[in-house]
Amino acid sequence: MHSPDIDTSIAGVLHRAVEVLSGAGVPSPDVDAELLLGHVLGLGRGQLQARAAIGATLAPTDAVEYFGLVERRAAREPLQHITGVAPFRTIELAVGPGVFVPRPETELVAQYAIDALQASPGPQPIGVDLGTGSGAIALAMATEVPHASVIGVENSPLAFVWTKQNFRRIAPNNARPVFIDLADALPELNGTVAVVISNPPYIPLGAIPRDPEVRLFDPEAALYGGVDGLDVVRTVSATARRLLHQGGTLVLEHGELQGAEIAALLEQDGWRAIATHRDLLGRDRATTALK
Template sequence: MTRGDAKSVRKDYGLPDHGCASVTFEDNMPNDITLDAAVRSAVEEFLAVGIPSPQVDALLLAAHVLGIGRGELAARLVSGDTLTREQLDRLAGYVARRVAREPLQHITGESGFRQLVLDIGPGAFVPRPETELLVQMVVDAVLASGQASPRVIDLGTGSGAIALAVASEVPHANVWAVEKSPEARAWAAHNNEKYGGIVTLLAGDLATTELLLGDEVGTMDVVVSNPPYIPDDAQPRDPEVRLYDPAVALFGGADGLDVIRQVASVAARIIAPGGLVAIEHGELQGPAVRKILADAGWRNAATHPDLTTRDRYTTAVWSA
């Protein structure tokens, strides 16, 4: 990348320009590299391999190395702070991993989700920003119900993101979460402990949900799920998803709807009269999901858009 290209990068991504050239992460680098130069170098490396959010990733990795927040990082970038050799080596290692398309969340070990900071790593599906809107639908429904102790269950909780977000934002709710993968469940258990054990975590799959709930069957006010919904013969476009997210959290059978069919059926057996089911799915699957829910006895099925206007969520009401 030329000097002119580097200046363009700084302009496009809002990085300060102190008149110094960018650097590359090499073993013979000097020991007095500025934080600004190191971040700019990371941005350029990420741009070269098509990382979708090069500036954000570079800044977050630098902040992680330094153990500081984005605000303090911005101040240090402007003031011309330098990195120690140890800090530079750590950043270089993180940049190399990100260039190889390892998810940023695996490198830093955490993932922001609504007001939570979840610990995350291999074996668990990395929570997505669009799922935050699914949580908002659940929170709104629970609060609107006016119930003193609403009951919510998250089917296939993964890292615990949905269940923990609901439980933390609606403290008077009783929240359960079901997960069959031992690896993902370990992350969910860790995050649940981190936030004070506010969720009842159950080890099992959809087929055993009723057995796990016992006397609570038929009492759930909301059933929520972000199940696997990619068709088995489809390949996720992003390497971070294709190479690192667990396949069991991605693929949902020949048409991608097998697990959603199970969710619709199981939810109908554990829901209370008047209860709500809320499911995340692919943007073209809304009509099929509505039919699945109707066939399972659900009523008033409606599909809702995400913030980019893609149809990503379907809700329905149980009125047996």
Template sequence: MDADLTHTSQHKTVAGAISDAAEHLARAGVLDSRRDAELLLAHVLAVSPGAVQAAAVRGDALEEPSDAHYRELVARRASREPLQHITGSAPFRHLELRVGPGVFVPRPETETLVQIALDALLAAASPSPIAIDLGTGSGAIALALATEAPHARVFAAENAVDAFVWAKENFARVGAHNATLAFIDLARAFPDLDGKVSVVVSNPPYVPDAAVPRDPEVRWFDPPTALYGGEDGLDVVRQVSATALRLAHPGALVAIEHGESQGAAIRELLVADGWRAPATHMDLTRRDRVTTALHP
């Protein structure tokens, strides 16, 4: 791979191209501008980020066709188009998922939700526990659970056409034998599994309708159906709670991702629905991110 980056022409160096790109992205407000600059060039050259970093240290040149393509992609990123839309992929735990317009880009914060659900699956009494992901989006949560808990059966429901297309591609690419995807409304999801499910997990839309997401990548590019959850942001959370009550067996876990200020409201909502032992958990940035409860 490294040989592909080594040239003897008089064109711009890899190091110079990255430096210029990082400066341009920083001026546009991209927080981790150097990292994004390196990842974009790795995508252009079809090599690893490590190979790009090594080429920069060696002083390798960057040929004009690659430099022109790189500048195009940097301009797109400077417009705050998500990096994952530009490269077409998003890392999530050990997976590389296909993403693009019409589907929510999986975030590192959601790995906390997956770990909580995974721990519950690994502790389940059944030798073949069932997990359900309500509103799977790209399929990130369901596929992470299916591949990291191969003894479990994982079912994923999605009711947005654009997101379902991406999920279907990711399910096919990952090829987890124990994962099933369905295009179905969350309220009617998997009636044949009523009372049999050990873990119900969801990262629903939870932004209040009147709120404006802080990041342009979210505000301009994430699909509204994956963001907005009604006046208080909890409309889909209420549906997840109701559906999970139908699906779960006694003692089963429901785990729901949410905004950092919504934990108390969701705990109250779950208790009112009949769930017990509600608890809110922080993500790696020490922000409240996931609320869990147990089926009565």
């Protein structure tokens, strides 16, 4: 443990925390150091920076608590597991062991579904998120398209604990979670859904994720999609074909090397207007298609 009794100024404590996190290979040590200290003190990053600038100090008990959290992050435990929350678009989700932590790149993928839902005709278009996990995409759709009806489908008992918690926390009156296998989901809605989106497990079984946060802490059920990584994609394609009305939209998140393979799979399944979309780093990240 790094002794916190040398310098308890906020600026000094943050400096030491950044050194510890940098030494452990944490990708964004400055940001994580500030977010962890803000979590201990109940402050936003701007408030924390303002206090550091005027030379404010930490109570010794806060410093001890803080460096305990820094050590956890240095062991590559995800920041969101330590703080218990993950921001996603306009909402904040409860996350922890057993559920996939939503990523910033998925916020852009969700935009395709939100745009399609907003453009759908009718007074209450239906959106479905297959494999909703924390509920991130479903709850973003529900809060940003309030006239829509949204269902988040999850098949992992461990993840569904978090799904239910976030639907209760955020409590949009136009959304509900459903626990069921993705292949069997929502037969009562066949042919009526406007948008189906999924961020399925898509890592091939033989591929090991580089980041320790993913490899050691994300649930395997949310990562691995069979030998070629596309087992769950095939299920999602079949379920979405059944659920969507004619002209309805499918949105799939996937790995950067899977765009062509997924486009071929969807074409074989009878989808049209198939398009691959890149993320902010120029990597293939999502594929959309129309029924």
